[in-house]
Amino acid sequence: MIHAAIYHGPGDIRVEEVPDPEIEEPTDAVVRITHTAVCGSDLWFYRGHREEMPEGAGVGHEPMGIVEEVGDKVRHVEPGDRVLSPFSISCGECEFCRKGLQTSCVNGYGWGGDLTGAQGEKVRAPHANGTLVKVPERYADDEGVLESLLPLTDVMCTGHHAAVSAGVEAGDTAIVIGDGAVGLCGVLAAKRLGAERVIAMGHHEDRLEIAEEFGATEVISAEGEEAIEAARETTYGGANHVLECVGMESSMETAAEVARPGGTIGYVGVPAGVETTDFVATMFGKNVGLEGGVAPVRRYVDDLMADVLQGTLDPSPVFTKTVDIEGVPEGYEAMDEREAVKVMVKNE
Template structure:
């Protein structure tokens, strides 16, 4: 099979790799029809995080089940499924709590699993991981594009909103205009927020945020952004969603949140250790900090229900669609901010 692999900073190739096979009775083999490039993939692409050259990449697969192990009961060959970015057993203490990303038996899509940006993947713990798409929607391309973000960014944006305590009537600031931040706007609207202030630096993305439900946008940077948000909210919002991970974004969240408010953070931390986080500011204002890596498997069914009934559609975050042979160009477009998020179709007939 063909799979995208990391060959070094700025170098993503497509190579022939062994097709994954059933190795345990809880496994399933999925023919990947849709996948995506994630903002977190850019870390190793830029050389900002370590990754072994030659390793498969990608963690957002959707496709058709081709084969299942003897113990798999939730899906059958021929079923359309989507797969969260983290593999989980569904049975351990943490999975039962809805914290699938802390699964005691967790796994990833790299290594000999095939990589999420390849033609096939092996899902260990298929019953605890794979989410079956109802048959009546399994071949509707528009619906599938709307469901694919549930593998990561839509569930992550939702986790930010839940962690920030967003509810009906809330005023919320969403820090970040990447795919997660934009999905965070959708999530805040879904939970009933009355005012949603989208904060970012790209006018086209802020326009999309408005389409998704943002009532105001802020494009200023640094202290000017803080002052603008506080002016719009008469002293700061009670709910702030940090969807970037950079120290500057987290400190902006701390600076704008109203005393006694809550920050929901889902941006993968980058540079926070080096640049410092204003913990004393949170302490002094009794600010609650909640969040972390999003257990998107816990949210998959409820979000899928809304997508299927037409009340939730994150598909516009995919500003480019490419085939597997162009995956290196997809990384370049995202790295240079020419694309919000790139959808990849590993098979020509998908």
């Protein structure tokens, strides 16, 4: 038996014993989790905003660990390899995987449910050839590198997807809405793509300090109309590239208001509480484009990993609290109370 975090209803995450995962298909691998995380999107079901989340489900979707066993058809990894995985499982062979849209894989699905969630001691990884990403052997035991790589399982690639979708290029001005882990990684991504000005919008001073560490040239600590007016004033009417990294109706409305006519919003915030489309009228009148959606992590992870390994990219400061597997419920509480930006879970 292994220990894993299990959902038992809003505000109720428990670490329990569950059966060891086993190879069920020849394309499976079993991975012993050494590092994982609690994600901001996990808070939606934790707060009761997702009724479809079944009680008794394993939780967590950001695994990194050591391969223990592989099926007969697994060729890309072998026992002993250090690997990380995107939050979305993908076969690597279908139409959508081939075009870099692995989140729409016809054979894909997410961690948890019938699988052990990634906030556990081990997982069965289906479609291991298409899903698992090997960490080069020379870095496999470098704890600093591993902690810098862990955000590539989700938030760093998601922030990057926002920047790419918004069309950020060298010399541009970009506005990043949201000071959670994805928004902070969006700041990093915009700077990586060469943006000259990156304006981070949020209302938590400690998080905006991280945004400045990540390269934000300006920060706006305000909400609602005050934030919108400040963004418009500093950009002389709005930015051509806006990264929406929250997923609330208010953040979408803000993105529409601060986008310059003819600009593009890259939206990656998991939608929650978006009930109207009033902001669409604002976008329509200004010819503002909307691009984005669920980040295809597998499409981006190799390029971003190369930057981490050469020391030019380090998103690890988004982790402001670390727990072990037994401390996962505490990690949820800390994020729910805004006492942590993102929680790392480390298994011995």
